Amino acid sequence: MPAECTIKKESMDAGHDLPGEGHKARIATFKVFRGDKNTGSEVEYKVPVEEGMVVLDAIHYIQRNISPDLAVRWNCKAAKCGSCSAEVNGKPRLMCKTRLDDFSSGEEIKVYPMKSFPVIKDLACDVSWNFEVNKKITPFTPKENTSWIMNQRDIDRVQEFRKCIECFACQNVCHVIRDHDLKPKFAGPRFFVRVAGLEMHPLDGADRLEALKNDMGIGFCNITKCCTEVCPEDIHITDNAIIPLKERVVDRYFDPVKIILRKLFVKR
Amino acid sequence: MSAILTEKPKEKESFGKTQRKDLWWFEPLVYAVGFGAFIFYATWAAFQGKHYEYGPYLSPFYSPLIVVDWWKFSPAFLILWIPAGFRMTCYYYRKAYYRSYFMDPPACGVSEGCKKYTGETAFPLIFQNLHRYFLLGASVLLCFLWGDVIKAFNFNGHFGVGVGSLVLLANTFLLTMYSLTCHSFRHLIGGFKDSFKCGYQYNLYEKISCGNKHHMFWAWVSLFMVGFADLYVRLCSMGIWTDVRLI
Numbered sequence: 407m408p409a410e411c412t413i414k415k416e417s418m419d420a421g422h423d424l425p426g427e428g429h430k431a432r433i434a435t436f437k438v439f440r441g442d443k444n445t446g447s448e449v450e451y452k453v454p455v456e457e458g459m460v461v462l463d464a465i466h467y468i469q470r471n472i473s474p475d476l477a478v479r480w481n482c483k484a485a486k487c488g489s490c491s492a493e494v495n496g497k498p499r500l501m502c503k504t505r506l507d508d509f510s511s512g513e514e515i516k517v518y519p520m521k522s523f524p525v526i527k528d529l530a531c532d533v534s535w536n537f538e539v540n541k542k543i544t545p546f547t548p549k550e551n552t553s554w555i556m557n558q559r560d561i562d563r564v565q566e567f568r569k570c571i572e573c574f575a576c577q578n579v580c581h582v583i584r585d586h587d588l589k590p591k592f593a594g595p596r597f598f599v600r601v602a603g604l605e606m607h608p609l610d611g612a613d614r615l616e617a618l619k620n621d622m623g624i625g626f627c628n629i630t631k632c633c634t635e636v637c638p639e640d641i642h643i644t645d646n647a648i649i650p651l652k653e654r655v656v657d658r659y660f661d662p663v664k665i666i667l668r669k670l671f672v673k674r
Numbered sequence: 675m676s677a678i679l680t681e682k683p684k685e686k687e688s689f690g691k692t693q694r695k696d697l698w699w700f701e702p703l704v705y706a707v708g709f710g711a712f713i714f715y716a717t718w719a720a721f722q723g724k725h726y727e728y729g730p731y732l733s734p735f736y737s738p739l740i741v742v743d744w745w746k747f748s749p750a751f752l753i754l755w756i757p758a759g760f761r762m763t764c765y766y767y768r769k770a771y772y773r774s775y776f777m778d779p780p781a782c783g784v785s786e787g788c789k790k791y792t793g794e795t796a797f798p799l800i801f802q803n804l805h806r807y808f809l810l811g812a813s814v815l816l817c818f819l820w821g822d823v824i825k826a827f828n829f830n831g832h833f834g835v836g837v838g839s840l841v842l843l844a845n846t847f848l849l850t851m852y853s854l855t856c857h858s859f860r861h862l863i864g865g866f867k868d869s870f871k872c873g874y875q876y877n878l879y880e881k882i883s884c885g886n887k888h889h890m891f892w893a894w895v896s897l898f899m900v901g902f903a904d905l906y907v908r909l910c911s912m913g914i915w916t917d918v919r920l921i
Contacts, residue, residue: 496693496783516693559876560869581779585687586791608869625800626793630769632782645857645886649765652803653861660803 462501488573549611567603576633593622595633602647689787698781706774723748760808855885
């Protein structure tokens with residue numbers, strides 16, 4: 407399919423912002439999900455491409471010129487608020503961080519809402535389940551008589567986890583939630599990252615390992631690293647959060663030598 | 675929205691359904707072929723029970739060589755369950771074979787189809803949690819492999835270097851790097867701690883963490899090198915290849 411075509415203003419259903427007649431511009435074809443939690447369909451839109459454009463720009467173009475009722479959640483357009491998560495050609499991504507020049511010329515771009523959460527309307531999902539999970543996590547609880555002095559070396563690991571912008575792309579792509587729908591038993595990678603940040607904190611004194619194993623279902627994670635692949639903040643979720651937490655759970659519940667030593671030498 | 679939307683039960687999608695347009699199947703296919711080829715060769719080589727020694731060289735599949743009367747099968751089987759268990763429970767290989775063989779999931783954002791899932795919470799996969807014990811066993815085997823490397827430079831009491839010496843050296847080095855960059859080793863070195871009182875321990879933990887980022891690389895190159903090391907010794911022993919003495 408030719409990447410360039412001559413746009414005639416009257417030929418477009420959303421003509422007013424298009425370049426004038428005879429102007430050469432690349433046109434991108436978008437197929438956007440329109441609907442709600444019960445029903446929906448794919449609607450095709452043609453959008454003129456400008457240099458540096460991202461998928462969210464195209465969605466805004468459609469909203470402004472073609473379908474003002476297209477629902478999309480967004481805020482900063484700088485990959486920092488985590489609002490504009492969607493599935494672009496089947497991959498969970500931030501729309502504001504997905505450049506159109508990443509797609510080959512003439513490639514149709516499908517934009518769908520996150521599959522793991524119920525759709526409110528069009529591209530806006532109800533992610534409130536995540537906030538309910540978050541409430542169940544024991545918050546930062548300082549150790550008794552803590553001095554509040556920390557070494558940078560003790561904080562390095564934790565700082566990586568603070569980069570999370572809660573876009574929930576990791577929750578969306580995780581097959582335990584996406585395919586097996588184990589939401590009641592499984593907290594998901596985002597919350598393993600939060601727990602890792604708390605458990606590894608040098609001043610935190612709370613114990614979340616029992617909750618990790620029993621309530622948050624860390625054992626359901628089979629480390630296929632999709633969460634790490636889609637993280638827009640490049641947090642090494644699996645290697646730096648989930649696996650270290652799994653190892654701590656092994657220390658407590660599965661390592662026979664440690665269990666015996668604890669029973670022999672640790673006073674209750 | 676005033677209330678949380680109630681979710682309708684998810685309809686199970688058919689296997690492989692996705693909107694992805696890239697070659698998502700290529701990576702799991704490569705893993706499946708690579709891993710499958712190694713398993714096939716290693717199993718065949720273990721069943722042979724011969725051609726595992728040549729001059730000062732001993733195949734890593736048979737090291738340490740245990741020959742006892744009561745064991746009627748190939749001596750490789752007394753050894754191989756340790757590295758096999760180490761690799762099967764390795765956090766990197768788990769990702770690779772869950773995707774390639776179990777299709778759980780085949781790739782990110784690709785439907786698995788309808789099936790029951792218990793992850794690593796139930797038998798048999800709950801035993802993945804014993805990875806650290808296989809690491810311990812593999813570390814003991816590494817000591818023997820380094821001993822074999824020293825022997826591989828000893829030709830009838832004199833120092834010498836053959837291509838086989840270098841092959842065994844490279845193999846043991848790569849296996850050592852694979853073990854040192856293991857996630858469980860990283861945990862045992864310092865990952866279990868919330869606070870590093872000792873700067874040396876932190877520096878060591880940081881170095882292990884740095885290597886851990888490349889664990890996949892060490893996993894694959896060490897896998898193929900150990901297979902090649904066995905093949906080299908085997909073909910020399912069978913007279914098909916000639917070991918060239920460099921020094």
